[in-house]
Amino acid sequence: MAVAVSRVPETCRAAKRAARLLARADTAVKDGALEAIALALEERCEEILAANELDMAAGRRAEIGEALLDRLRLDDGRVRGIARAVRQVAALADPVGEVIDGHRLPNGLDVRKVRVPLGVVAVVYEARPNVTIDAAALCLKSGNAIILRGSSSAGHSNLALARIASEAAVSAGLPEGSVSLVAGGGREELAELATQRGSVDLIIPRGGESLKEALQAVATVPVIYAASGNCHVYVDRGAELEMAERIVLNAKVQRPGVCNAAETLLVHEQLAEEFVPRLVAALTGAGVLVRADAASLVLAAGVGGALVEPATEEDWDTEYLAPVIALGLVGSVEEAIEHIARHGSGHSEAIVTGDAVAARAFQLGVDAACVYVNASTRFTDGGEFGMGAEIGNSTQKLHARGPIGLRELCTFKYLVEGDGHVRT
Amino acid sequence: MAVAVSRVPETCRAAKRAARLLARADTAVKDGALEAIALALEERCEEILAANELDMAAGRRAEIGEALLDRLRLDDGRVRGIARAVRQVAALADPVGEVIDGHRLPNGLDVRKVRVPLGVVAVVYEARPNVTIDAAALCLKSGNAIILRGSSSAGHSNLALARIASEAAVSAGLPEGSVSLVAGGGREELAELATQRGSVDLIIPRGGESLKEALQAVATVPVIYAASGNCHVYVDRGAELEMAERIVLNAKVQRPGVCNAAETLLVHEQLAEEFVPRLVAALTGAGVLVRADAASLVLAAGVGGALVEPATEEDWDTEYLAPVIALGLVGSVEEAIEHIARHGSGHSEAIVTGDAVAARAFQLGVDAACVYVNASTRFTDGGEFGMGAEIGNSTQKLHARGPIGLRELCTFKYLVEGDGHVRT
Numbered sequence: 100m101a102v103a104v105s106r107v108p109e110t111c112r113a114a115k116r117a118a119r120l121l122a123r124a125d126t127a128v129k130d131g132a133l134e135a136i137a138l139a140l141e142e143r144c145e146e147i148l149a150a151n152e153l154d155m156a157a158g159r160r161a162e163i164g165e166a167l168l169d170r171l172r173l174d175d176g177r178v179r180g181i182a183r184a185v186r187q188v189a190a191l192a193d194p195v196g197e198v199i200d201g202h203r204l205p206n207g208l209d210v211r212k213v214r215v216p217l218g219v220v221a222v223v224y225e226a227r228p229n230v231t232i233d234a235a236a237l238c239l240k241s242g243n244a245i246i247l248r249g250s251s252s253a254g255h256s257n258l259a260l261a262r263i264a265s266e267a268a269v270s271a272g273l274p275e276g277s278v279s280l281v282a283g284g285g286r287e288e289l290a291e292l293a294t295q296r297g298s299v300d301l302i303i304p305r306g307g308e309s310l311k312e313a314l315q316a317v318a319t320v321p322v323i324y325a326a327s328g329n330c331h332v333y334v335d336r337g338a339e340l341e342m343a344e345r346i347v348l349n350a351k352v353q354r355p356g357v358c359n360a361a362e363t364l365l366v367h368e369q370l371a372e373e374f375v376p377r378l379v380a381a382l383t384g385a386g387v388l389v390r391a392d393a394a395s396l397v398l399a400a401g402v403g404g405a406l407v408e409p410a411t412e413e414d415w416d417t418e419y420l421a422p423v424i425a426l427g428l429v430g431s432v433e434e435a436i437e438h439i440a441r442h443g444s445g446h447s448e449a450i451v452t453g454d455a456v457a458a459r460a461f462q463l464g465v466d467a468a469c470v471y472v473n474a475s476t477r478f479t480d481g482g483e484f485g486m487g488a489e490i491g492n493s494t495q496k497l498h499a500r501g502p503i504g505l506r507e508l509c510t511f512k513y514l515v516e517g518d519g520h521v522r523t
Numbered sequence: 524m525a526v527a528v529s530r531v532p533e534t535c536r537a538a539k540r541a542a543r544l545l546a547r548a549d550t551a552v553k554d555g556a557l558e559a560i561a562l563a564l565e566e567r568c569e570e571i572l573a574a575n576e577l578d579m580a581a582g583r584r585a586e587i588g589e590a591l592l593d594r595l596r597l598d599d600g601r602v603r604g605i606a607r608a609v610r611q612v613a614a615l616a617d618p619v620g621e622v623i624d625g626h627r628l629p630n631g632l633d634v635r636k637v638r639v640p641l642g643v644v645a646v647v648y649e650a651r652p653n654v655t656i657d658a659a660a661l662c663l664k665s666g667n668a669i670i671l672r673g674s675s676s677a678g679h680s681n682l683a684l685a686r687i688a689s690e691a692a693v694s695a696g697l698p699e700g701s702v703s704l705v706a707g708g709g710r711e712e713l714a715e716l717a718t719q720r721g722s723v724d725l726i727i728p729r730g731g732e733s734l735k736e737a738l739q740a741v742a743t744v745p746v747i748y749a750a751s752g753n754c755h756v757y758v759d760r761g762a763e764l765e766m767a768e769r770i771v772l773n774a775k776v777q778r779p780g781v782c783n784a785a786e787t788l789l790v791h792e793q794l795a796e797e798f799v800p801r802l803v804a805a806l807t808g809a810g811v812l813v814r815a816d817a818a819s820l821v822l823a824a825g826v827g828g829a830l831v832e833p834a835t836e837e838d839w840d841t842e843y844l845a846p847v848i849a850l851g852l853v854g855s856v857e858e859a860i861e862h863i864a865r866h867g868s869g870h871s872e873a874i875v876t877g878d879a880v881a882a883r884a885f886q887l888g889v890d891a892a893c894v895y896v897n898a899s900t901r902f903t904d905g906g907e908f909g910m911g912a913e914i915g916n917s918t919q920k921l922h923a924r925g926p927i928g929l930r931e932l933c934t935f936k937y938l939v940e941g942d943g944h945v946r947t
Binding site for chain 1: 543546547626628629634639641724739745747763766770772773864886887890891892893895898903907908919920921922925934935936937938943944945946
């Protein structure tokens with residue numbers, strides 16, 4: 100029996116026991132386990148696809164819709180892709196044992212601040228079964244035991260994937276309990292998981308607002324919310340129009356359904372007459388619905404036709420995750436900063452400008468995980484940032500802000516060495 | 524009117540507005556404000572002492588006891604000491620703007636990870652009025668607005684100190700709302716403060732377990748608990764006895780009422796016959812009550828007399844904060860690590876040994892903020908660690924672990940610069 104289907108507290112305690120051994124596992128052993136997982140996924144692909152077909156059939160019966168079915172679907176190519184991602188994580192540098200800081204105190208004590216695993220990380224996720232393996236790979240590489248709790252709609256797929264990962268990890272020398280799955284997708288299990296102080300060190304929810312709210316109401320263990328992104332692009336007076344158009348289109352259109360896509364476009368009013376018609380033509384030409392404030396509406400309406408609508412106050416706070424963008428005019432970079440302070444979610448914010456003073460004001464004044472100058476918000480991503488992979492994006496300020504990679508799955512401890520030092 | 528005595532949400536919103544300006548305040552301006560505060564404390568000492576006398580009189584009437592009265596008491600020397608501490612914080616390096624990490628991505632984007640203030644930090648504290656100023660100095664230096672909420676027993680003192688700090692800060696060019704005090708020490712204000720999402724970025728409670736529990740029940744804003752320390756000293760088989768005795772005595776006796784004092788002593792059983800009587804003589808000679816497990820009791824009883832008692836299971840989990848120590852024998856360093864994993868609070872743990880293998884096993888195996896080899900646990904302290912000062916000690920694993928200094932009062936943001944970069 101590799102995957103725990105026992106009750107939540109037992110699963111968590113077993114994970115805690117595993118975590119104490121995992122924290123001391125050598126990099127080579129952890130990397131070997133990841134390779135074993137990748138290999139097992141490839142070798143046992145049929146088993147995975149058979150389990151997935153059970154979920155797909157249930158999904159079709161429940162008429163969950165083509166988009167959700169596609170998120171749920173596994174095939175040969177996708178399973179190979181998951182295995183490839185595991186090997187990529189294995190190739191990353193091990194964060195454990197890294198000396199973050201160190202010095203000798205005036206009294207001769209040597210202090211080193213050393214990165215160590217958090218312990219037990221619980222990942223709560225919806226729909227896409229590949230998260231089962233992606234999250235497990237990141238946690239194991241960073242020396243953490245992982246407890247997975249997926250949605251019931253992907254229950255068979257998740258169970259097959261977690262079982263294969265757990266068995267492969269144990270066969271490669273990692274402790275039993277390193278990977279476990281909490282069966283049962285009910286809110287009771289979630290509440291139980293979120294209150295295991297002393298065994299669960301962190302919960303990371305990956306899902307929509309309802310999951311976040313459910314956790315906020317009950318969690319007593321630390322949570323990092325991989326939260327929503329209400330991202331802005333501000334096109335400053337000093338912007339080069341061709342560059343501005345390219346960045347806005349990329350930030351909105353390249354992949355509208357993700358948290359680092361732009362949701363609001365702010366344009367300096369001195370630029371509006373020339374730029375708004377041009378940009379609205381480009382956006383609506385790409386199928387984007389533009390919800391314009393009063394000042395920009397007059398410039399946009401003639402160009403965008405039915406794809407231009409008046410914005411309401413609500414638009415400034417809406418994460419569309421769809422080909423829709425709010426458009427407003429501002430009188431200065433300060434006004435843009437002010438708008439973002441009021442409506443932004445602290446995820447990713449961009450300015451397009453040729454003006455160094457405006458760029459610096461924006462960087463200093465905007466309080467967000469990632470602040471861009473002349474680049475698309477779409478780069479906020481652990482892979483893009485050179486972290487190799489990420490388990491989500493944090494808009495919190497404590498511990499992890501922005502992409503949550505291997506280092507962010509760790510804490511640290513101070514190792515202090517003396518030769519009989521006492522305090523006077 | 525410098526100190527807000529308005530309702531909690533208004534105070535928090537004003538602090539948030541101040542925080543946005545404070546985040547961009549130059550180091551020279553912040554240091555100037557700290558000097559102005561130090562000076563004002565010295566110049567307005569009489570006003571402070573008059574306010575303090577009101578609290579002291581009320582404390583005497585309420586018969587709160589000599590220990591609490593002493594914690595509450597201010598005099599000329601203590602006020603000068605508080606001013607001196609403010610100047611020490613001013614002399615520390617400014618954490619804001621520090622580049623933590625930075626590199627050029629393969630696509631040419633430049634990414635810098637830069638330290639920035641958290642925003643609004645609320646500090647909830649009991650009894651000692653000096654915390655009002657200590658905490659304010661650390662928050663202002665790190666570019667944060669501070670909201671103070673002290674206990675009602677020190678209400679007059681805290682109000683006088685906060686008013687002086689706020690007025691001095693504003694006179695030196697910091698924004699109104701940089702320092703504010705929530706009047707009223709009731710649980711309602713605490714609950715209100717702990718739920719101001721969007722304006723309060725962090726709450727740090729400094730106080731006993733009841734304060735911690737009250738916060739845990741209601742807080743929706745992030746909290747870092749400056750928690751209790753159930754610290755251990757393990758004397759290994761390979762220890763030099765003279766060094767072991769010195770360290771144990773220091774860890775227990777030098778200042779028993781603090782969180783980094785030792786509460787349990789574990790001794791390797793091969794050492795017990797020689798070491799336990801010697802150590803128990805020293806401890807009881809220093810007035811320490813020893814609560815010994817069955818195996819050590821026979822060795823300790825003849826030496827310590829009435830100051831030796833049998834330990835119960837409860838002793839292993841008790842933070843005495845008093846001249847009492849639990850004593851147990853273990854068969855190996857692994858057994859010591861196991862005991863600490865079961866009963867420790869993750870604060871500070873020490874091994875005394877001459878054996879390099881045991882020392883390494885202890886450092887790797889113990890999961891705590893600070894792990895000591897051949898040194899007293901008493902060194903866990905921001906000042907001792909070279910951070911200059913601390914606002915508390917965290918036993919959490921996320922964000923801050925160990926001393927909470929200026930850097931730990933900050934978060935970071937990624938500043939990304941390109942020249943029209945879009946994601947493909």
